[in-house]
Amino acid sequence: MVDDEPGIGPLVSLCLDPLGVEVVTATGLHDALDVARQGSVALVLLDLALGHEDGLDILPTLRAEPNLRGVPVVAFTAHDSRRSEALQQGVDSFIARPFSSAELQATVERYLVA
Numbered sequence: 001m002v003d004d005e006p007g008i009g010p011l012v013s014l015c016l017d018p019l020g021v022e023v024v025t026a027t028g029l030h031d032a033l034d035v036a037r038q039g040s041v042a043l044v045l046l047d048l049a050l051g052h053e054d055g056l057d058i059l060p061t062l063r064a065e066p067n068l069r070g071v072p073v074v075a076f077t078a079h080d081s082r083r084s085e086a087l088q089q090g091v092d093s094f095i096a097r098p099f100s101s102a103e104l105q106a107t108v109e110r111y112l113v114a
Contacts, residue, residue, distance in 0.1 A: 002025075002026045002028070002032045002046045002047060003045070003047040003076070004047065004050045004051045005047070008025075008047075015101040015104050016104065016108060019105060024041075028052075029050075029058040029062070032058075033061075033062075036065050036067040037065075037067060041071055043071060043111050044068065044073045045095075046058075046062070046074065047075075048079050048086065049077060049078070055075065056082075056086060059073065059089060059091065063090070073090070074091060074093045074094065074111075075091040075093070075094045076099075077094075077095075077096070077097060079096075083096070092111070093111075095107055
């Protein structure tokens with residue numbers, strides 16, 4: 001998960017715990033690349049408002065990272081007005097915040113359950 005808001009990671013972890021999903025939080029592009037290079041990433045939840053970075057601006061760099069090629073990227077943001085833009089730029093799905101636990105779980109299951 002790439003998000004610079006400190007309270008979101010623990011909340012997402014709590015919501016995804018019943019699915020057995022481990023959530024690792026990165027606060028920006030460099031942290032996200034470090035996480036990807038350290039292990040296996042199955043899904044990226046990407047905030048579009050990352051302080052000094054725009055999630056859509058870093059999307060091409062994430063997609064080019066060898067350990068993230070083919071990994072689904074879900075925009076996960078309070079900026080629902082950017083839904084269309086995000087989908088056009090290549091995110092696989094979009095979740096607007098505030099979100100429901102059921103919606104988050106369903107989206108994650110769609111990509112992680114084969």
